[in-house]
Amino acid sequence: MSRRRVTLADLAEAAGVSRTTASLVMTGRGRELRISHDVEQRVLRAADELGYRPNAVSVGLRTGTSRTIGFVSDTVATTHLAGDMIKGALEAARERGVMLFIGESEGDPELERGLLHAMQDRQVDGIILAAMFTRTIEVPKDIGPAVLLNALPRPASGLPSIVPDEIGAGRAAARVLLDAGHHDGVYMIGAGPTLNDVPPDSVAAVERLIGIKETGLQIAGGRVCVDWQPEHGLTETRALLAEHRPRALICLNDRVALGAYQALDEAGLSVPGDVSVVSFDDHPIASWIRPKLTTVALPHYDLGRKAVEVLFAQMAGEVEPGQVFRVPMPVRPRESVAPRAG
Template sequence: MPPQRATLLQVAQRAGVSRSTASFVLAGRHLDMRISEDARQRVLRAAQELDYRPNLMARSLRTKVTRTIALVSDTLASDPYAGKAINGALAAAVAHGHLLFIGETEGDPVVEEKLIADFLDRQVDAFVYASMFTRYVRIPKQLKGHPVVLLNCLTKGAEPVQHQIIPDELAAGYSAAVTVLEAGHRGDIHLVGSPDEHVFAGRERLAGIREGLRAAGARLAGTVACDWWPDSAYEAVRASLEAGLSPRALICLNDRIALGAYQALREAGRRIPEDVSVVSFDDSDLAAWLRPQLTSISLPHYQLGWQAVEKLLGPPSDPAVLRLPMPVRHRASMAKPPVR
């Protein structure tokens, strides 16, 4: 049988003060209640000796505040890489003295409805509504009237009614273009990947790439279309090289595409970066594992999670879309173009 928890009354009796005095001290209100330093020290010492912990359930019933928040996502929590957003959210919650509940729906609306209902039954104070991929969403009706921040997703509409935290994919595309240009490339720059108009990241990355190149009077020489997976990228790049494509720089829409491109280039006898420079997006573990290591624009997963909770629990501010910077991780896959 577990030992009984010490009560506030026991702390007060050991310290030789009233129960209300002990309560004020442990709540940090000793100054405004004009409690002497001697009494405060006796209460703190008694609480430590008795290993006193406040009854949070009782406190929440009195205050209607549970100091808990819930993060509801589709598949964010189960992805090892994107899960860094969970780490950021957890750290921010702890910094604010809150517990973070995490629930995953796998995109099933029935599961989502049940999950949110369970969290509401537990009287969580606020919600982070998250998505694995940046996309537009409809906030569940159950969350109406509750504090909500969107993590890696957006709502359509002229003015946001919640804070919406997303990576700045447009600026990331621009950074990719600048990275290629600063290495000295002006021509034979090819995009690898299919920028589906319905995929937010692809659409914004491509727009940023074109804008960055255009600002320097350059442009993409072409696109090697493929799915965003290594095998598709390998087949597409291999076929393009066999057909006579001779790129000087490849901008891959993600690291998985870059992996496939690496394999195709190596089989064709093209050296990276001596013959072909490669830059990519995401800065997943693949980027550091590849040889040579891959220059990649980083998705700020940890910062996304941190900022979502910070906006939820921090000082009040007007709802807005917050785009977080995606830094360039410079590695060995970029070099000056070869002399031809």
């Protein structure tokens, strides 16, 4: 069925030259090493006719490079939140003729070590270490060229990081409300009102809060959720409504916002007529629920793409040790915010 692959030796024979010459021509070093135009054309034509493609494994063995990078995550690879992250990385990689290995450590250091080894054994040119939600991670020793995606090194490791600009996102969310005239009656669901009221390890919660406070927006109160799931959004919003009558809600993500919608609906409050809602992430449901949710998007695609770009820049020595790249989080204005009445 499928014949043996065409090797450099086959090509050389077909073109009537040595393997050296064939290799020189195919790697574009023909000119440099004085191969005549005539011979060069002969080799090129033969390569075309035979459909010659160099064996990447062999090239890898000889050159020590593999045009392959590894994408290792705790569990991001399979989370819908992050499909786009992989897509961004994939496209940036393809533009450079590079393939992507993926692996999931599931937060298990032992598994992570195994994955990194498996990748290093295959001579990957670099590694992207990704986290599902923005947090600090311990960087394994001897990892080689690598970047941290959606994560910061603990302790400082010299590796560059790519993270969403959560502080900017906090500012943007607050401004959406301020611009609509909401200067009071603003409550938070998921974290806040102070910097201490956050789920453990959540960089996003802290930085979003910082950004919000930077605008001077007064937060009337808030409810922490241990986990940012719809059910917690529902119960915490219920609890909030039992005591207060908010005019606007900042939800720490769209799933929490979905729960908040349900609680507001139960209470007979309409969005955005009675209560405006802004959120974070731009999860697909944000545009599925009614009214459509105004939210500050996590730039998954851009994060993935940036990770590959920084990885290559780093290998080219163009990145300062420990440099942190913050990717902007754009507002998606939709239907859940209305001007403050009265």
